Amino acid sequence: MKKILDVSKLKKIYHTNKEEIFALKDINFDVFQGEFISIVGPSGCGKSTILSILCNLIDKSSGNISLYNGNKIAYMLQNDSLLPFMNVLDNCLIGLKIKGPIKNSDKEYVINLLKKYGLADFIYKYPDSLSGGMRQRCALIRTLAIKPDILLLDEAMSALDYQSRLKIGEDIYKIIKNEKKTAIMVTHDIGEAISMSDRVIVLSKRPAIVKNIYDIKFENLSTPINNRKDICFSKYFDTIWRDLNE
Amino acid sequence: MNDYSYEHINYLKKIKWNNFFVLITRLFIIILFLSLWELFARTGFINTFLYSSPSIIIKTLYRLSITGELLKHLNITLFELTISFFLSTILGITIATIFWSCNFIHKVFDPYITVLNSLPKVALGPLIIIWFGASTNSIIFMSLLISVFITIINVYHGFNSTNENYITMIKSFGATKWQVFRYVVFPSNINNIISTLKINISMNLIGIIMGELLVSKKGIGYLIMYGSQVFNIDLVITCIFILGIISYIMYYLINKISR
Ligand SMILES: Nc1ncnc2c1ncn2[C@@H]1O[C@H](COP(=O)(O)OP(=O)(O)OP(=O)(O)O)[C@@H](O)[C@H]1O
Ligand SMILES: [Mg+2]
Numbered sequence: 001m002k003k004i005l006d007v008s009k010l011k012k013i014y015h016t017n018k019e020e021i022f023a024l025k026d027i028n029f030d031v032f033q034g035e036f037i038s039i040v041g042p043s044g045c046g047k048s049t050i051l052s053i054l055c056n057l058i059d060k061s062s063g064n065i066s067l068y069n070g071n072k073i074a075y076m077l078q079n080d081s082l083l084p085f086m087n088v089l090d091n092c093l094i095g096l097k098i099k100g101p102i103k104n105s106d107k108e109y110v111i112n113l114l115k116k117y118g119l120a121d122f123i124y125k126y127p128d129s130l131s132g133g134m135r136q137r138c139a140l141i142r143t144l145a146i147k148p149d150i151l152l153l154d155e156a157m158s159a160l161d162y163q164s165r166l167k168i169g170e171d172i173y174k175i176i177k178n179e180k181k182t183a184i185m186v187t188h189d190i191g192e193a194i195s196m197s198d199r200v201i202v203l204s205k206r207p208a209i210v211k212n213i214y215d216i217k218f219e220n221l222s223t224p225i226n227n228r229k230d231i232c233f234s235k236y237f238d239t240i241w242r243d244l245n246e
Numbered sequence: 247m248n249d250y251s252y253e254h255i256n257y258l259k260k261i262k263w264n265n266f267f268v269l270i271t272r273l274f275i276i277i278l279f280l281s282l283w284e285l286f287a288r289t290g291f292i293n294t295f296l297y298s299s300p301s302i303i304i305k306t307l308y309r310l311s312i313t314g315e316l317l318k319h320l321n322i323t324l325f326e327l328t329i330s331f332f333l334s335t336i337l338g339i340t341i342a343t344i345f346w347s348c349n350f351i352h353k354v355f356d357p358y359i360t361v362l363n364s365l366p367k368v369a370l371g372p373l374i375i376i377w378f379g380a381s382t383n384s385i386i387f388m389s390l391l392i393s394v395f396i397t398i399i400n401v402y403h404g405f406n407s408t409n410e411n412y413i414t415m416i417k418s419f420g421a422t423k424w425q426v427f428r429y430v431v432f433p434s435n436i437n438n439i440i441s442t443l444k445i446n447i448s449m450n451l452i453g454i455i456m457g458e459l460l461v462s463k464k465g466i467g468y469l470i471m472y473g474s475q476v477f478n479i480d481l482v483i484t485c486i487f488i489l490g491i492i493s494y495i496m497y498y499l500i501n502k503i504s505r
Contacts, residue, residue, distance in 0.1 A: 055418050074418070081415035085433045094429060095419040146419065 004071050004182060005031040005054075005150060010063035012049050023049045025207035027063070031150065036176065037184045038193035041203030042244065047186040051075060051152045054184070074148035078155040080139035082127035088114065088138055089123045095146040106145070113141045117175060132160050133168050140172055144179060151176060153185040157192070165189075166225055169196060173224050190244070194236045195224040202243050212243055298483045306484040320488070322465040323454060326382060327492075330389035330450045335443060337390070338397025345398070346405040346431065347423055363395035367453070371460045380461040388460075389453025393446045400445075404438035405431050440504040447496045455489065466492075 010027035013020055023046040031037055039047050052058045054065065055075040067073070074095070082091050092110050096102050114123050117137050122130060130138060136156065143151055156172060157165045173196050176183050187193050193200045200214045218230040227233060250258070280300045286292045287299030294302060310316035345352035367388060374391075378384040412430045421429065458467025466485050473481030 056420070057414065057418055077411065077415055077418070079411050081409075081411045083412060083430065083433070085436070094416065097429065098416065098419045098421045098425055 001032040001034065002068070003030055004033050004068050006064070006066040006068075007050075007054075008064045010050070010053065010065065011061045012046065012053065012058075013061045022207040024061075026209045027203075028210055029201055029213065031182060031184065033149075033182055034180065035182055035199065036173075036197045037199050037201060038197040039184065039186045039201045039203060040188065040190060040193050040240065040244065041208060042205040043188065045203050045206045046208040047203065048078075048154055051154050051184070051186060054152060071149035072146065073150045073152060074143040074146055075152045076139055076143045076154065076156055078158060080127075080135045082130075082135055082138060082142075084127055087124050087126055088119060088130070091127060092138060092142045092145050095142060099146070109147075110141065110145045113144060114138075117141065117171070133164050133171070136160070136168050137171060137175070140175060144175070144181070149182060151181050151183045153183060155186055155188070158188070165192070169224050190237055190240050191228060191233075192224075194233060194240070195227040200236075200240060202240060214240065296479060298480045302480050303484045303487055306480045307487075310484070316488075319465050319469050322382075322462075323458065323467065324492070326385050326389065326454045326457075326465065327447075327450055327496075330386045330393070330453060331447055333386070334390050334393040334397055334446060334450060338394050338442075338446075339401055339439065341394075341398045342401035342405060343427065345402045347427065352402070359395055359398055362391075363399060367391045368456060371456070375461050380463075382462075384461050385454055385457030385465075388457040389450045392453040392456075393449035396449065397442055397446055400442045401435070401439060404435040404442075408434045440500070444497065444500050447500060448493060451489070451493060451496070 007030070008028050010024055012024040013022050015021075027050060029037075039050065041047050049058070052075075053060045055073050057075070082088075083094070086094070089107075089110065092114065093102055093107065096106050096110075111123060114120060119130075119134060119138060119141070122134065122138075127135060127138065140156075153172070157168050160168060169192055185193070185196065194216055197216055200216060202211045202214070203209070204211045214236060216232075216236060218227055218232050220230060221227070222230075283292075283297075284300045287294045287297070287302075307316070345355070370391065371388065374384050374388055378387055408431045412434065413426055416426055416430050454465070455467040455470075458465040459471050462468045466488055470482050470485045473479070473485065
């Protein structure tokens with residue numbers, strides 16, 4: 001497998017008027033093509049900070065991030081942030097619009113994604129007519145539209161109730177695998193992390209360091225919901241649970 | 247349309263009736279007011295020399311329109327109103343945009359704008375006349391002063407309270423400041439801008455009439471001034487009536503355009 005991203009000695013200190021917040025102390029990990037990686041850690045330890053640095057929303061304090069041979073990164077935020085004054089298609093095209101005039105082939109690509117993932121009837125509708133799950137899928141397609149190699153997902157499903165989370169987790173997983181993308185997902189749900197990922201990165205509390213990285217291997221690798229029934233699932237769950245709470 | 251359920255049809259009917267009832271009550275109030283006024287005037291209960299009456303106002307309106315006076319003065323006032331409305335809208339939005347895009351400039355000018363906004367502009371009237379002369383320019387400038395600062399403040403505040411999540415989202419795609427403005431900040435604020443324009447148009451009208459009262463030889467404000475000087479109360483009240491109609495039409499137009 002090809003290594004496509006390498007993060008080493010990443011450090012981040014926030015400066016505000018009142019204080020300095022030491023968010024990331026020493027973060028090291030690498031990512032291989034096609035992998036699904038989850039990052040779990042105590043609340044406020046700096047998970048979102050890692051993603052924000054990776055997609056250039058904020059600057060790092062020090063450390064090194066190498067993105068190999070021109071791979072593109074796209075960020076899917078915690079909330080869907082669909083713009084209420086644009087229809088679904090235009091929302092999904094916004095990332096492309098930023099880069100320049102939209103090519104017909106790109107537009108077709110996005111329309112196909114929308115059709116493929118159950119939004120065919122909503123292409124020209126406004127976001128307020130979508131259900132929570134549809135909005136999430138729409139937000140995912142918006143990030144896929146720029147054809148990124150690596151997707152960053154920040155608590156992508158946390159706004160939803162448990163039932164929908166399982167369902168959308170399943171959907172998002174399938175879409176990402178289908179489109180052969182690499183993903184780095186931040187979550188506070190250990191079960192979600194284990195059931196979807198190839199590797200789980202456990203962070204310490206702030207200032208964060210990487211406590212452990214777990215390779216997740218199931219007896220019968222399947223989709224997230226089925227993975228939860230695998231005999232290895234609870235073993236990983238217990239270990240990571242203990243890791244997080246010590 | 248006919249696949250609505252019985253309940254839904256009833257619901258729609260109820261809404262229709264409700265709206266109709268509101269309209270009828272509105273009309274009733276104005277008709278009652280006008281008839282009582284007319285009645286009191288005819289029976290001598292009020293002095294028409296001081297309080298005029300609806301029929302006299304209609305006569306005055308008629309007289310003013312056949313002599314062409316009404317149109318002349320109305321044209322001037324509407325012209326000044328349009329110019330100052332567009333100028334203050336464009337100026338206000340442009341300055342608000344500059345403030346949004348450069349925090350330094352905003353910080354520097356914020357206290358000045360606040361002071362200028364709360365300054366009673368009438369107090370500046372005499373100065374404006376001295377500087378710009380007793381002309382249309384002075385009137386438009388006066389109107390501009392009244393509305394432009396509040397436009398800047400309102401529009402900037404709207405820009406600044408745009409949903410942060412939208413901005414983070416578009417920035418994550420690598421949007422420039424200008425793109426953030428164009429695709430997120432400005433469209434998010436359309437409603438806010440329209441309601442600012444609604445306030446603006448009445449602010450501008452106040453400015454124009456104030457200006458005309460102070461300096462001009464033309465316009466509805468001038469007619470009011472002239473009417474009060476020669477003690478022609480009919481003319482004064484007729485002009486106020488016309489102003490009411492102008493305000494209503496302006497408000498209606500902005501509502502129409504914003505849809
Ligand atoms: N822009 C900022 N300025 C100052 N401090 C910040 C900023 N963003 C985050 N922080 C602080 O940095 C720390 C890490 O924040 P971050 O959002 O990365 O944590 P997180 O692990 O994603 O938390 P959560 O689980 O609540 O989503 C927190 O203590 C937070 O208060
Ligand atoms: Mg977070």
